[in-house]
Amino acid sequence: MRPMLIALAVSLALPAHAAEAPPPAGKPELYAIGLAPSPARIEADIRKLVSFGTRHTLSSQTDPKRGVGAATRWIHAEFERISRDCGGCLEVQYVTGTVQGEPRIPGPVEVVSVIAIQRGHADPNRYVIMSGDIDSRVTDVMDAESDSPGANDNASGVAGTLEAARVLSKYKFPGSIVYAALSGEEQGLFGGKFLAEKAKAEGWRIEGVLNNDMIGNSAGINGVVDNTTARVFAEGTRATETADEARLRRFTGGEVDSPTRNLARYIDRMATHVPNLDVMMVYRLDRFARGGHHRPFNDLGYPAVRVMETNEHYDRQHQDLRTENGRVYGDTIDGVDFDYAAKLTALNAVSLAGMAWAPPPPADVRIEGAVTANTTLRWSKPSAAQAPDLAGYKVYWRLTTEPQWTHSRWAGNVDNLTLENVVIDNYFFGVAAVAKDGTESPVVFPGAAGSFGNY
Structure with missing residues (x-):
């Protein structure tokens, strides 16, 4: 297969949000x-x-x-x-x-x-x-x-x-x-x-x-x-x-x-x-x-x-x-x-x-992945009027003994992300909302323990 066709095949195989470029790193x-x-x-x-x-x-x-x-x-x-x-x-x-x-x-x-x-x-x-x-x-x-x-x-x-x-x-x-x-x-x-x-x-x-x-x-x-x-x-x-x-x-x-x-x-x-x-x-x-x-x-x-x-x-x-x-x-x-x-x-x-x-912190953040190799996070998105500059979301994780978030992955403008071969038992996870200018909300830990409120 020619290089151009290979690239096309790869892009079609990826989820639509994965092709989105993340916003700038900072404002x-x-x-x-x-x-x-x-x-x-x-x-x-x-x-x-x-x-x-x-x-x-x-x-x-x-x-x-x-x-x-x-x-x-x-x-x-x-x-x-x-x-x-x-x-x-x-x-x-x-x-x-x-x-x-x-x-x-x-x-x-x-x-x-x-x-x-x-x-x-x-x-x-x-x-x-x-x-x-x-x-x-x-x-x-x-x-x-x-x-x-x-x-x-x-x-x-x-x-x-x-x-x-x-x-x-x-x-x-x-x-x-x-x-x-x-x-x-x-x-x-x-x-x-x-x-x-x-x-x-x-x-x-x-x-x-x-x-x-x-x-x-x-x-x-x-x-x-x-x-x-x-x-x-x-x-x-x-x-x-x-x-x-x-x-x-x-x-x-x-x-x-x-x-x-x-x-x-x-x-x-x-x-x-x-x-x-x-x-x-x-x-x-x-x-x-x-x-x-x-x-x-x-x-x-x-x-x-x-x-x-x-x-x-x-x-x-x-x-x-x-x-x-x-x-x-x-x-x-x-x-x-x-x-x-x-x-x-x-x-x-x-x-x-x-x-x-930044956009409001993500609401209703949930997590699943017990007894599997993968961890999935889900969240609710605000209305377009409430967050007109929303670019998407970033998922964070860290070892349970680390004070600060150490790993992250850009999810895109979606309401869920699965981290393959990242085991839920070994890390803490969270989600942040990201604006088009690169500003971010605080990270939200899943469940009632980490919720910033009803957004």
């Missing part, structure tokens, strides 16, 4: 976003937040210059200014709730957060969220009067969120991005609780929450100075897992493949777009026996992680401003590394952009 704009956050703008925002004296949740909400109310109004105005610069692309609003009878909020107090929504043009009810905490505190968690600059904890997270809004508001995305400045964290995670409850009530399809709590300290109390790594804390199985789901997971796996864990893996991969930055994935809800504003989202079953510095300095957290025996305490601005805060802001920005540009 160049992500590298530009990885360089875009400005240390100078982040420094200016942190200095402004510090200037309010204290941002304690129980501090004044009416004083024009001091207290949490003045800080919250400034954040709202700053989001509005960013929105004007992008032609009104942000919907800026307050999210409020009243708290009383709690150990750290005894009397009725209105907890006020600020969010800015950059609405997606194709799939507006799919959200990725970046958050930082407005409030600050000193040693006594009930002290709402003393100066509490909270420069790193957590003016850095709010400044990073504002800067991410400035950077990403220059682009348009199929999915929606929410930039959130949440209050009441130190008094009981109330700002996150109210926003998570709002999302649940309004039916938001949350693909991921990136909570930034302390992203500006590169010099740890352990003596380590490191501006090249970031930690991403990610819980294992969902808090909302049912007894039946847990029973199935015992036989099929998924303990390290919750949507939150695969969100962390996604952020780790996106770090390649930020120069000289690597991610340390920590398989824990938060630091040992501690908490943050991502937890209220985890409590409702949403994928949510904590992004933060690798080396903390505890003398600069929750401390009265003082010097004792030559040791300086307090969360002041001289302890913030603005270049480092810009790097971690960039990590958030490229991760948000990658998810918002």
